[in-house]
Amino acid sequence: MNLWPQLFQMLPVAQSVDSQSSKTGADTIIPAGTIGSTPTDSTITMVEWGWPEDPLTWAILLAAGVAITAYVVWLYRRDTTETGLATRIWLTALRLAMFAGLLLIWLNPQERTQESMTRPSRVAIIVDRSLSMRHPAIDASANISASAESEPKATPTQPAVDSTATRSELVKKLLADSPMLEALRQQHEVSVFMFDSTLQGPVVTLPVKPSVTESNASANANTAEATDDKSATPVAWDEILAPKGLETRLGESLSDAVRQLAGRTLSGMLVISDGSNNAGIDLDAARDRALSQKVKLITLGVGGTEPPRNVQVADLQAPTDVQVGDPFDVVAFVTAQGLTGQKVLVELVSSTTEDPAETIVASQEMVVSGDNLPMEAKFPLKAGKTGSTRYTIRAQPVVAQQEINIEDNRQSLTINALDKPTRVLLVAGGPMRDYQFVRNLLFRHKGIDVDVLLQTSATGTSQESDNLLTAFPTTREELYSYDVMIAFDPDWRLIPPESIDLLYDWVFQEAGGLIVIAGDVNTLQVAAVSASTAEQSALGKQLMKLQELYPVILNSYLSDLRFDQEHSQPWPLAFTPEGEAASFLQLTDEATSSQARWKEFAGFYKCYPTSGPKAGATVYSRFSDPRSESAILMASQFFGQGRTFYLGSGEMWRLRSVDDEDYDRFWIKTIREFSQGRLKRGNRRGLLMPETRKIALGQTARIRARLLDAQFQPLSAPSVPLQLIDPSGRPVVPPRSLVADPNRPGEFVGDFRASLAGVYKLSVEIPQSSELLQEEVSVALPKLEDENIRQNVVGLKNLAEGTGGAYFNLNDLNLSAAKTVAVNESGIDRIAALLPNRSEQILIDQRLKTLWDREWVLFVLVGLISAEWLTRKLIKLA
Template sequence: MNASFLLLAAETPTTRIEWKNVHSNADLILPAIVFLAVAAFVVYMYRRDSSELNRFWAVTLTCLRVLTLLVLLLLWMYPAWRMEKHQTINSRVLVLIDTSMSMGLVDHDSGGSAGRMMRIQQVASALRQSDFVQRLRKTHDVVIGHFDEQLHADRVRTLAKAAPEDASQGPSGAAGSAALANEGATGEAAKSQAEQSVDWDRLLVLGGKGTGLGQSLRQFISDHSDWPLAGVVLISDGGHNMGQGPQAALELSRELNVPIFTVGVGSDKLPPNVRVADFNPPRRAFPNDPFEVKASLQAFGMAGQTVTVRLSWRPAEGEVSAAGTADPDPEPIEAVLGPDGQEVPVSFRLSTTSLGRRTLTLTVEAPSNDRDPRDNQAVRDIEIVDRKTRVLLFCDGPMREYQFLRNVLYRDKSVISDVYMQRAQTGISQEANEILDDFPRTPEEMFRYDCVVAFDPDWQKLDQQQIDLLYEWVRKHSGGLIVIPGPVNAGRPIAGWTQDEAMQKIRELYPVVFERRFSGSEEGMRGGSEPARIAFTPEGLEADFLWLTDSPISNREAWDAFPGVYSYFPVRGAKPIVGKVLARFGDEQSL
């Protein structure tokens, strides 16, 4: 039987009659008195009025009247058939295991064989060799989940409470089974036991870019809050560094009266280590136009030490460089490492006359006591091009966001910007290379552009040929499309393009799922009179195009000083795989 079934045991249903208006014998006293009084009155009246009838008819009519009263009494008691089914629901123990990259560290101060194992390997070995899970399964269902920057809810394993004959089995064993098969088990029995096995080495795989302990723990508890929870076992090195803190999870556990038991993994001392924390050179540069390559270093246990940072570049794989045109590497930089965890910025300035892709390699010459040399180098590619980026600004009217970006792009020497404004009058003047009278209709017109920025356009004004052309340009030819919603067109209820079946292809180009609207009174944009802070997701904090400064720490401080925005466009959620949420509106869960 699958361990995820809710009903673990069920008795045969029983059926009985229930009187809905009678909850106890006391409820029958008054109706019985009334019935007997009325019945006595009926018998008395019939005996007096039927004196001229023969005895048979007198008795028959009296019995019919009393029977009628008895039926009325039964109807008042409201008889109903009731089916009862007794079911047993097992309590659950949640086991949440940290599989973030920090669990891949090898603790230098651990002795014995464990000192040569990564933290995650120590956890897998302990669970495999001990009877911890098996002892839990004697009393509870066991739900096993793991997390890194987020909870992997799609890979949660549920082990059903062990049957009495299985509860006496020993540890999981070398095969990684949390429920050992009985000797000689065959057929369905062996298959059922195999379903309860857990390959710990396969389940506990390192991943993610951070440790979202608080959010993952809260989500894990919330996802199983409909079950009777006996407790939560959290196995982690405690390195929370992403998302909301554990406080929200603790509040939920107190509300549900669910205890949390923590199992610490690893040393309480960070090993000496320096690493390349961030290295994101521009993806594109131009010949004879100097550009800056920025990176940051992060160290633990090396405060005040000086390291040499080198940047080298060469033609990317598959690129052929002309003889004598190789670009020299910049001079190395001496960087002084800061306190534990503090990022130290470094930058190089490069320039070239050659075109094509280049591979940049940043290398830190670490001290001899560096614990992990694997993170001392980072490699990225950059493309040197000799053409300008062509952008089409597409809007229904001159909203503020359009005016700002129009001016910025028009002044950028690396960009050619065209404008198509749907409600523009003939002969208008705009800061643009070209003002279009219509949206592109042919592939030649569409393929001139690298990117289209759509500021709340009225998509319903495009004909099917233009919609199909845009759809193919984005989906099949990787054309860039940036969309900005607004209250005029995207916010139009019922009759707008977000609800129009003919605009299905346009909605498919958006990375979000729109809400269904059922009345014209629903608001398109939401917000308030006071600004709300922008809540960045981990992906948003790492998106360099949103950086206001040169380092991650100062960038976060700069955004924290920003008072916020006043409104947002509500959607149902991000599309799986293609939709990446970078920020949310204040404390809302809207994108």
């Protein structure tokens, strides 16, 4: 075989057969209509030749063939004039046979073996899994009429529709109990996807159901046995279809599904949803993508189409802490749909730990003036005794109605009654605006006692306060009487070192709350102290110790302070996710409306520069001025048993431009938040502190605990168990625990994700003690999925229009009777008829074998040449 390369050098270049073979290669598709409904795999063998493709090459080939043949005939006619006709024919045949063999090699014959395989037709089912699917599947009015009219007519084959079924339960009945999937699997591979805020899946993929006939029963026996549905693992439809999503992005999810699945074998997509689309791109954009990709959309709507009847407690406002004897209001905002002109009863009930039974405190009747118009119900109360009381607002129609959602008919909150006012120490380095507004606010507040130390005031200066101080407290008795200290850019040099030691211990050991506001004048004193300079003076050592109380690393570089920089415009607050979830930073009692209120605030002009947060600190907001390199505006940290809060600007007074009440609420809630350690220090060995006490469903609540051992030293343990009871009263599994914080001895942190709406009860047992630390976290349902709970029939119809699909209403399909309805008469058969079989049979190259590349071909050619040479020698030709 080594002679072939040399032989090829004497031959013309052979034409490639790639272009010819590609016509029957791996991409060759035989239309599904030519192979039957259940095509079988087979093997095909064919011989390919490298014939010329263009006329010019054919002409050259034929001309060369004629010329060579004529030349050979002429040559041997001349050379064999004396030998006879037989010799002439013999030599001519040998020479022509050799050229014929070379032509055969040039044509490059190959044997191609291909396997015929079937690419199945596909159908994608896209199912809505957002929280709106927890609502009833049919209209309340339809429930009443159906039960009144159709119940006497119900038969075993056609039972009445379950009036209590939710939308997800009806979808489960369609997929698990009806013949829908079996009908589609006769011709298609079925993939089930879920969507809410994103597209997930496929969560279930079901292959084409094999069709076994008498002619191929033996050939397909093993396949049929392997794919028998009885032996397959049951699909956990309850878990898959459980409503979870906080928003519905139908347009975006459907667009993603079209992008992922579009192709020749996709017969269509079946979209099962109530048509809600409250986030992401609109439905028209998804339909346009389906049209461009030629994807058929069939929409199956679920949910009532009539205006729903529903009463909802939209909002609940009340203080979290009140003083015993002080009046306060519990204000509820109630909305209703489909009940215009009817009366709604709003009740306020209360319960305590000692008496968990709910007691009606007061009630009101209100007339609904229109759909979704808020009605305010105010209940004036007065704190009678210390302790925690749980108040619940209940709302329901006076005349009993079947509502589409009863989960939103009540809201609860806990109010703590304290037997002593919150004591605040207000220290200021100068009479800055924020100091003056906060001083006046606290002095007027009945539940707060405020003492003031203005370091720049002269003797005899009058300040609105319960007690005007001339010096910082120097004894434990004086300092430890306060619950929280607010420091407006104080001159720490004027505070004796021993008082700074007292302040440090008051926060760390006595659960004091410290709020520090940075300023342009004195904050640099604390920031500029380093470990080397601290050794030079006692004050430096104390200021170094004071730095530990700050939850941020203050910047000491004068170049970064930018005092000479122009500040001509305000910059809005850039809240972190922790800041958006922090309850004490909410200007309203609902997170979404609070974020909208903060967006109305123009912001601050300046913020003190920082180099980052301390380890374990929580950053709530950053300064959005790009020149500040994201300076921290608000942050807090747990420091021992206490907490410290940092505000990087003294311009919070600008919040009054939005609303005076917003400013007052910010400071009162912040003071309440950071005075809790002192107000709840009944147990000196522990403190349980959720970072926020009100979150939305699906969010994560972060928990922190400070624990001491029997010797009142920081507890040393890798973790402590956290007992967590969900709103249904059952322990959360698997059990949770709080893990030791490596940066803070005696502190433990953990979190949990809220999967149910209501109140989670938290408790941690103090080691070597039978006492429990207890707290609560309220989980609210997001209102996005409840704003419009009617089925969007128009949107679902528009989705299917023009794509070749159609709209169906799931409520119109009698799923229980579908198995008995004649073919092409049930809704399921009509859906299946819109999804034709688009399977494809493809040819896959398995082997390509060159036929001329054999030893005997070489021997034949050499033999022909040798026979011609020997004959010429024998007859003595030149």
